Amino acid sequence: MTNESVNNETIEELRISTIDPNAPAKERKEFPGWLYGVLFVVFDIIGVAALQIGVSQATTRVKLSNNMWLTGWGFVTKMFTSLNFVAVLNLILWGMLYVILLMLINRFWIATPIFLAVTFISAVIEHFKVSIRYEAILPSDLNFLKADAGNLMSFMPAGAQWTILLAVGIFACFVSLFVFLNHRDGRHGKLFRGDDKQSRSLNAIVRLLLIIVPGTFFTLYSMQVSTVGSWAKNFSSAMGDMPSMWDSVYDAQRNGPLVAFTRQLNPRVMVKPDNYSEETMKDVAARYTKEAKKINSKRSANMTDSTVIYVLSESFSDPSRVPGLKVNKDSMPNIRSIKEDTTSGLMLSSGYGGGTANLEYMGLTGLSMANFDSSLTSPYQQLVPSEHWTPTINQLWGAAKNSIGLHPYESSMYSRATNYKKFGFSHFYTLTGPDVISHQDKIDDSPYVSDEATYKSTIEEVEKTDGNQFLQVITMQNHMPYHDWYKNNDFKAESTTDTPLEDDEKESIETYQKGVALTDEATADFLDKLDAIDKPITVVFYGDHLPGIYSSASEDDNNSLALHLTDYFIWSNKASSSQGNEIDNADYSSPNFFVAQAAEHMDAKVSPYLAFLTQMHEKISAMEPPVVNNIQGWDRIPEGQNIYLDADGNPMAESDFDTETKQLLADYQLIQYDITSGKNYLKDTDFMQLP
Missing domain, CATH: 3.40.720.10 (Alkaline Phosphatase, subunit A)
Incomplete structure (x- = not known):
């Protein structure tokens, strides 16, 4: 058989495949596990950066110190200038929440936009609160959401619609990217797969562990980081956390909104007297x-x-x-x-x-x-x-x-x-x-x-x-x-x-x-x-x-x-x-x-x-x-x-x-x-x- 006849047969097969919808399609290549790992780090960084921008972009009015790291860039560069790794601490904490979400959904291209949506919403709310009241989001605000959520719109600053449109536009770009990547990814973002009962059971155990372990760490950290002498407090301090609680905005800018927020979740106020009744x-x-x-x-x-x-x-x-x-x-x-x-x-x-x-x-x-x-x-x-x-x-x-x-x-x-x-x-x-x-x-x-x-x-x-x-x-x-x-x-x-x-x-x-x-x-x-x-x-x-x-x-x-x-x-x-x-x-x-x-x-x-x-x-x-x-x-x-x-x-x-x-x-x-x-x-x- 000549080369010309082979080429003609190939062309004919392609023609038939195009005409016949039932012809076998070419399979999409699956993304490797390491690529998911790289993308996880990238989106974790984007999440922390968005939160940091939320508190850093508003005009800083309080200037009681000549040595403030108030911008997102300084938040990163101080790792190299003063060996302060509080940015990494925020990546670890926010990344743990990201992992839990991924394990619950088991679809990278669905969990990630949800993760970024929560991040962008938090960053926008943070930005509005700093602009209006020069105050970062505090745990006590959660009580406000329960008691007076209907009045939230009254806290919108002038021009809020442009900030919201910008955030929605950026998020829409990410969603478009995720739809495209999901289409290109042969496994469609599914992190754990199993064709038999044994594989599905093993995957379920691994996913459960990846929910329990980071969830336990995050919970224990949040419960103990404000307690002097605790492992969480020592770990946070070693990473560069320097509480600045006289000013909640400066604290969030200096140490990251998530670290500043968790520090106030569960302070130990007093030891209960034995005879209290x-x-x-x-x-x-x-x-x-x-x-x-x-x-x-x-x-x-x-x-x-x-x-x-x-x-x-x-x-x-x-x-x-x-x-x-x-x-x-x-x-x-x-x-x-x-x-x-x-x-x-x-x-x-x-x-x-x-x-x-x-x-x-x-x-x-x-x-x-x-x-x-x-x-x-x-x-x-x-x-x-x-x-x-x-x-x-x-x-x-x-x-x-x-x-x-x-x-x-x-x-x-x-x-x-x-x-x-x-x-x-x-x-x-x-x-x-x-x-x-x-x-x-x-x-x-x-x-x-x-x-x-x-x-x-x-x-x-x-x-x-x-x-x-x-x-x-x-x-x-x-x-x-x-x-x-x-x-x-x-x-x-x-x-x-x-x-x-x-x-x-x-x-x-x-x-x-x-x-x-x-x-x-x-x-x-x-x-x-x-x-x-x-x-x-x-x-x-x-x-x-x-x-x-x-x-x-x-x-x-x-x-x-x-x-x-x-x-x-x-x-x-x-x-x-x-x-x-x-x-x-x-x-x-x-x-x-x-x-x-x-x-x-x-x-x-x-x-x-x-x-x-x-x-x-x-x-x-x-x-x-x-x-x-x-x-x-x-x-x-x-x-x-x-x-x-x-x-x-x-x-x-x-x-x-x-x-x-x-x-x-x-x-x-x-x-x-x-x-x-x-x-x-x-x-x-x-x-x-x-x-």
């Missing part, structure tokens, strides 16, 4: 109801007959008390004078260079960070959003209209906007709204609103009504960093040790000193204006922590306590009968005791809860978790004994406590557990009610 809590309530009656028999005033203003002065403290530091003049002569003529002293802070919201939380609730598990990094993020009962001091003034908050910065920081609404504040005035603070002036080159401007906004709120209110004021002027902001700054600082101050440390300290002096002047003027108002007003003023600029002093562990003591005072105006009052045991305190001290200063009657805090403060003047000289991180506290100070500021050992003090501490833990983690037995009593 409804009967025990009734006994506790009865014990301090009796104590309240005893205290109230000697007092004549009502706290809510006055306006009370809490002023948390950002980083306010006395530079002259820093060990090894010499300053050329006093930064706070006015406040020093004010302290001499009213209730005042030093406050033990749990933070150094940070941790503002934790001090704020203690001041508003009367609860102590010393009672929480060390895994609870930030109550504002990890606890308050999920609490069913959140009793705070401002609620003593009744209706929400009587509770006002002011903070000249981002409303989303520490999730304050959400939490203040839950605390019962009717308005929370900030730079970003929805309630915008009225005065926003800054001084010279400072990037922050001045304390003078914040006080002006506060005075306006006080003068709006003849009634009495509770106002929570959080200043921002003295927030770090400090970079030679002020003109004509004649403050000088030098070391009294053998090692002189470095130039950067010296510049920071001298800039900070000038800021403190400006606060001192503004605060004195603020009190003068309150003195001229014809209604009783009491101010609780305190610095939340020292700034983290004393690198020389912090090198010596013996300076730890000195670097955790700030100034506070409780002052009343002329229209108040308590002006000039000085109470006993005021030399040292911690913010959880301020409300009880304010009641004593005002000669005001107390609730059973305030009676308890009054009695507790008589035994322990100040209490905080273990403190260190490091700038406040978000692993929060080290291991070790809580810090307890006596009336003279000397540390106390728990082993030396008398029976009454041990009983009070045990009751404190019961009270705090019931409010934060327990069944809220106290809610149904009069424990929080003023007479």
Whole structure:
């Protein structure tokens, strides 16, 4: 047979096959297993990148650090520049969810578009939430989906349709790709196949294992990653996770949205006291109801007959008390004078260079960070959003209209906007709204609103009504960093040790000193204006922590306590009968005791809860978790004994406590557990009610 006849036969066969639909078609080539593996990694990377873009593309408004990895590119490049592999950690976690989906469906070209659809939807929602509220998706948002899903459309920002269309367009391109690849793939994406019973059984076992193993890992990781000392926490830290929970967006940008989200799923709040029960809590309530009656028999005033203003002065403290530091003049002569003529002293802070919201939380609730598990990094993020009962001091003034908050910065920081609404504040005035603070002036080159401007906004709120209110004021002027902001700054600082101050440390300290002096002047003027108002007003003023600029002093562990003591005072105006009052045991305190001290200063009657805090403060003047000289991180506290100070500021050992003090501490833990983690037995009593 000639070559020509062979070719003619082949052509004829092709012609017949084309005409006859029943002719055998050429089989598609199956994709090899390794190609699925490569594509799995590619789509896992695309998924993580989409989530990262969701939090990175919105305008970043918070700039408290000069070393932020805020973009998706930096999220990747820091693997090479600083050996930080948090991007890989996100790939591992998101990849495990991807594997589970693949095993459930067993079709690569069906499971993958579902995986990407969930990713893109999450990224778009993340982008919208960051754009509108400058807040990343939090576990508490899942409660919102259940309770108020119908109002989701109201959270769409302007131009949202274009973002949605872009996401849909990109997803449609992927779907087209998957349809094409599915057509080209002879096995049509089927990962496990079996023609006989034995093969199908083996495949089922393997698929089940590939669901159980990553599912178990992901679940255990999520349950334990927020627990200090756990394998999940250690693994996450080793991969480069650096919690930044003061700012949920920065946290998600820095560590990845999935890692930031899982960290807040299951914080360990407190260990349940052995004797916790409804009967025990009734006994506790009865014990301090009796104590309240005893205290109230000697007092004549009502706290809510006055306006009370809490002023948390950002980083306010006395530079002259820093060990090894010499300053050329006093930064706070006015406040020093004010302290001499009213209730005042030093406050033990749990933070150094940070941790503002934790001090704020203690001041508003009367609860102590010393009672929480060390895994609870930030109550504002990890606890308050999920609490069913959140009793705070401002609620003593009744209706929400009587509770006002002011903070000249981002409303989303520490999730304050959400939490203040839950605390019962009717308005929370900030730079970003929805309630915008009225005065926003800054001084010279400072990037922050001045304390003078914040006080002006506060005075306006006080003068709006003849009634009495509770106002929570959080200043921002003295927030770090400090970079030679002020003109004509004649403050000088030098070391009294053998090692002189470095130039950067010296510049920071001298800039900070000038800021403190400006606060001192503004605060004195603020009190003068309150003195001229014809209604009783009491101010609780305190610095939340020292700034983290004393690198020389912090090198010596013996300076730890000195670097955790700030100034506070409780002052009343002329229209108040308590002006000039000085109470006993005021030399040292911690913010959880301020409300009880304010009641004593005002000669005001107390609730059973305030009676308890009054009695507790008589035994322990100040209490905080273990403190260190490091700038406040978000692993929060080290291991070790809580810090307890006596009336003279000397540390106390728990082993030396008398029976009454041990009983009070045990009751404190019961009270705090019931409010934060327990069944809220106290809610149904009069424990929080003023007479």
